[in-house]
Each structure stands twice: as structure tokens, then as C-alpha cells.
Amino acid sequence: MILCVDIGNSTVYVGLMDVGCVVDSTHIARDAQAYIDNLKVFMGERQVEAVAVSSVVPLETTAMIDATRRLTGLSPLLVKRELKPMFPTVLDSPSTLGADRIADTTAAMRDYDLPLIVIDLGTATTFSVMDRQGVFLGGAICPGIVTSFRTLTDKAAQLKGYKLEVPTHVVATNTHGCIGSGIIVGHAAMIDGMVARIEEETHETYNVILTGGMASTVQPFCRRATHVDDTLILRGIYAMYEDYQAASKEV
Numbered sequence: 001m002i003l004c005v006d007i008g009n010s011t012v013y014v015g016l017m018d019v020g021c022v023v024d025s026t027h028i029a030r031d032a033q034a035y036i037d038n039l040k041v042f043m044g045e046r047q048v049e050a051v052a053v054s055s056v057v058p059l060e061t062t063a064m065i066d067a068t069r070r071l072t073g074l075s076p077l078l079v080k081r082e083l084k085p086m087f088p089t090v091l092d093s094p095s096t097l098g099a100d101r102i103a104d105t106t107a108a109m110r111d112y113d114l115p116l117i118v119i120d121l122g123t124a125t126t127f128s129v130m131d132r133q134g135v136f137l138g139g140a141i142c143p144g145i146v147t148s149f150r151t152l153t154d155k156a157a158q159l160k161g162y163k164l165e166v167p168t169h170v171v172a173t174n175t176h177g178c179i180g181s182g183i184i185v186g187h188a189a190m191i192d193g194m195v196a197r198i199e200e201e202t203h204e205t206y207n208v209i210l211t212g213g214m215a216s217t218v219q220p221f222c223r224r225a226t227h228v229d230d231t232l233i234l235r236g237i238y239a240m241y242e243d244y245q246a247a248s249k250e251v
Contacts, residue, residue, distance in 0.1 A: 003039075003048045003072070004237040006100065007055035007064055009123035010146075011213075014042060015234035020242070022231045032063035039071055051076040052083060052241040054099040054233065079103055083240035089136040101128045101139070103236030104211060109134055110239055112207050112227065117198060119191060119225065120233075121212035123147055129198060129206070137202070140194060145214045149183050166217060187214075188221035195224045 001023060006013040007030065015025035028038040051068045053076045055061040061078070068076050077083050079099040087109065091097060104118045105128050115132040117139075119125065124147065127139040143151070149164045159179065167180035195208055208225045210218065211232040219228050 001046060001048055002238055002241060003043070003051045003068065004234045004241070005051065005053045005055075005064060005068070005076070006103070006233045006237065007053065007057050007060050008100065009056060012060075012064070013233065014039065015231065016043070016046060016048070017234065017238040020235065020238060022234055025231060025234060030057070030060060032060060032067075035064055035067035036071060039067060043071065048072045048074065050074060050241060052079070052237045053077070054079040054103045054237050056098050056100050077241060077244060079237060079240060083237070083244050085136075086240070086243050087130070087134050087136050089138075091136070091138055097136070098126070100233060101126055103233045103240065104128060105130055105136060105236070106239050107232045107236030108209055108229075111229075111232075111235070112209060114207070115204050116207040116209060117195060118209050118211065118232070119215075121145060121187075121210060121214040121218060125187070125191075125212075127194060127198070129202070131202070131204065142190070144212075145183055145187050145218065148187070149179070152179070152183070184218060185221050188218050188223075191218070191222055192224050 002017045004015045004017055011027045012030050013027050016023045026042055051074050065076050079102055085102045104120055108116055108118045109130055116130050118128040123144050124141050125144045126141050129137045129139050131137055153159045153162055162179055165176055165180045167177050170181050170185050172178040172181045199205055209227040209229055210225045211229050215228045219225055
């Protein structure tokens, strides 16, 4: 099995992959001191033949490399170092494209019809746009749901102490409901609006895929996002590992 690791801004998503399928997965805390213990519990007695890592937190990458190397005896392959994207881009600076967006898009273009937009709802909400020829066009980045909620409740004196709850109405009748409507329904409306503007600008109609920690929460309020894919990034990391293996054999 292949151990795939996605180091995000808030948590670390790990999965064991076998022939492209997710055998098991979990989220662990982003805590360098606990990586070995948490990974050891997750892996159990299962044997790992390779490790592939995607990271948007450079300071955590070294700690994860050390942890996986000590546990498995293997040197991890890194997205943006050994695991290169297999799709062309028209970006001004392709090297700045995040590892998470590369992995998301790699899996999406294999499993869904082009053209497509992948929307990853994590600490940031990212839009990744790919045309029907498989060219990565670019996208957008905005604050994520939890990031927006924390900023709101930190900065607004009378909103401190409230929890984020899924709203039952758009027009809420109490503060809890108003916050939930504004943050969650508002985010869904932003997604719908961004998709509409992307389609207007590019003269195209897209397949829209939601992924990331808040995808299932937001999707019921979206009018344009029809797919929720929780394991997209793990499958993308694995697909890039497969491409790496195939390219290595051709050399």
C-alpha cells in the first residue's frame, strides 16, 4: 500500500491507497511532535511500500518526512519536487501553484468530465479551473468558512463566544442563525456567483466539484456544485505517484 499525506494549514489528512482506491483515511492534528505516534496508530501492522506527501506548510514538511522515514524506512516523494503535474498551465508563475491544488486537479481530471472547477473548502477556499483540453487556466483564493467565522467572532465584540451552526433559514431570527446563514449560505452564494462569473468570462459550462473539510456542509446550499468528493486530494497524490513510477520506468 501507498501512504499518501496531505499537510494542510489546519490538519493533516492521511490515507492508505491500494491500486488507486482509498483503503483507509483519517485526519490528524498538525503537530510535528506527535506525527510518529499518530501515524503509527493509523498504520497499525499494515505494510507501506511508498510514501507520497503534499504540503502547503513548508515548516511541517521536514517533520513529516522525518516521521514517515523513521516509521517506514522509506524516503517520501513530494508533490512539487518529484511528483510533477502532468497537465499544462497558462499561469504567470506555474511554480507558485500550490501542491494541494495540483493534487486536487490531477484526480479531478481523471475522474470527472472536462471542463471542470475544483473548489477546495479548507482554511482557504480555492477555485481551480481546467478547460476541456485539460489546460489549467488558474482560479481564485478566498478566506475559508472557518477562517471567516473566526475572524468575525474575534473582531466583533458582541459576537464572541458564538458557535458556527448550520442554518435552517436564510432569514434567521436569532444571532446564532444569522451567523450560520451569513457564513455558510453566504459562502455557498459566493461559490455560485464565482462559478457564474468564471463561466461568463470563459464562455464555458463547467463540472463543479467540492472537496475539503467543509464541502459536505456547504453543498446543500449551493445551486451549481453537484459533486462532493472527500478523498479527491488523496487520489490525486496517488495518481501523481503512479505517473512518477511510470515515467521512472521509461527512463
